[in-house]
Structures are given as structure tokens and as C-alpha cells.
Amino acid sequence: MKNEIKHHLTDDLLMAYAAGNLPEAFDLMVATHLSLCDHCRARAESFDAVGGCVLQEQDASASMSDGSLAATMALIAQGAPKVKPAHPSCAVLPTPLQDYVGGDVNAIKWKPVGMGVKQAILPTTSEATARLLFIPAGAAVPDHSHKGIELTMVLQGAFSDEIDRFDRGDVEIADQSIHHTPTADISEDCICLAVTDAPLKFSKLMPRLFQPFLRI
Numbered sequence: 080m081k082n083e084i085k086h087h088l089t090d091d092l093l094m095a096y097a098a099g100n101l102p103e104a105f106d107l108m109v110a111t112h113l114s115l116c117d118h119c120r121a122r123a124e125s126f127d128a129v130g131g132c133v134l135q136e137q138d139a140s141a142s143m144s145d146g147s148l149a150a151t152m153a154l155i156a157q158g159a160p161k162v163k164p165a166h167p168s169c170a171v172l173p174t175p176l177q178d179y180v181g182g183d184v185n186a187i188k189w190k191p192v193g194m195g196v197k198q199a200i201l202p203t204t205s206e207a208t209a210r211l212l213f214i215p216a217g218a219a220v221p222d223h224s225h226k227g228i229e230l231t232m233v234l235q236g237a238f239s240d241e242i243d244r245f246d247r248g249d250v251e252i253a254d255q256s257i258h259h260t261p262t263a264d265i266s267e268d269c270i271c272l273a274v275t276d277a278p279l280k281f282s283k284l285m286p287r288l289f290q291p292f293l294r295i
């Protein structure tokens with residue numbers, strides 16, 4: 080049975096993902112959410128279609144130097160990976176995350192960070208950080224604020240904080256203005272994917288992310 084996802088990605092993030100300009104950690108978050116969320120996958124596909132139209136129009140209206148088409152196609156080939164729907168099995172980690180840890184939760188190399196909470200930093204480019212978080216059932220992550228933007232998506236169990244309750248697939252988007260104390264549900268250990276853009280400020284990054292669309 081699929082629970083209904085209530086907390087989704089923003090259009091800004093989906094557009095930047097379609098443009099292929101997100102830091103790797105954020106790409107991973109988007110790809111993982113899309114593999115669980117039909118709603119966002121449909122929106123992401125519509126942004127992909129916009130990108131396709133732009134390419135087609137440029138091909139028709141401008142003359143380009145020799146080799147441009149091949150170079151463009153090579154860039155497209157390097158672009159964001161196609162998102163496959165999650166395996167219908169009992170896997171906790173959707174496919175994009177399994178690719179990073181080399182398997183399901185048993186393959187995660189946890190490091191304790193205190194109070195029973197564990198984390199595993201995933202190997203991505205340095206502009207942003209992706210980590211898996213393990214919060215024991217009933218435990219709280221110490222109250223914290225954020226230097227930049229932090230996206231947290233639940234993969235197993237659920238957590239609640241001052242904002243709302245978050246189940247598998249739900250994404251919480253926190254920024255500098257938010258102080259919160261996420262607490263895992265008592266019934267099950269909670270596993271989350273969290274990405275942060277510190278020390279970069281995401282707000283400063285956004286105009287660059289949108290350049291491909293601003294040129295339309």
C-alpha cells in the first residue's frame with residue numbers, strides 16, 4: 080500500500096533539475112523523491128518538455144557552427160539520469176540512493192553523531208552535502224537552525240516537528256528562518272535523506288540555476 084505524499088518539491092527545484100544545473104546532492108534528492116512521487120514526476124516531465132521545445136526552436140532559427148549538434152547531444156547524454164520508479168519490493172532506499180550506497184540499508188556505513196542518531200555522508204560534489212540520517216524510534220534530533228537550505232525526505236518511519244508530520248516520501252524544506260526539533264515516531268526507527276547547500280547560500284545560487292530558462 081502506498082501512503083499519500085503530502086509534502087512535495089517546489090517548482091523551482093524541479094525546473095533547476097530539468098535544466099541539469101543543481102548540485103549533485105540536490106539532484107540526488109530530486110531523483111529520489113521523483114522515484115516515490117507520481118505527482119512530482121508528472122510536473123518534472125512537463126519541465127523536461129519545455130527544455131525540449133527550447134532546443135528544437137534553437138535548431139530551427141539559428142545557424143550554428145560545425146559540430147554544435149554533436150556537442151549538444153553529448154551534453155544531453157551527460158545530463159540528469161533517467162528516474163526509474165522505485166522497486167515495488169520492500170526496499171527502503173529507492174534506486175537512485177541504492178546506486179550511492181551500493182545496496183539497501185544494510186550497505187549503509189553509519190557513523191554515530193550522538194544521542195543514538197547516526198549519519199552517513201554520501202559521496203557528491205562539494206557544492207552541497209547529502210547524508211542519510213538514522214533517528215531511533217522516539218528520539219529527537221537536537222534543535223538546530225540552518226545556514227542555507229536543508230531538504231529532508233523520509234525513507235522509513237516518520238518524524239514530526241514544529242512544522243508538521245512527515246512520512247515516507249515527504250520532503251521538509253527548511254531555510255535560515257527555521258529552528259526545529261524533528262522527533263521520530265515511537266513505532267519505528269526513522270531513516271531520512273538530508274541535503275544541505277551550506278556554505279553556499281541557495282538563494283544566491285538560484286539565479287544561476289535559472290539562466291537556461293531566462294534565455295527563453
Ligand SMILES: [Zn+2]
Pocket residue numbers: 084086087088112116118119120
Ligand atoms: Zn512530490
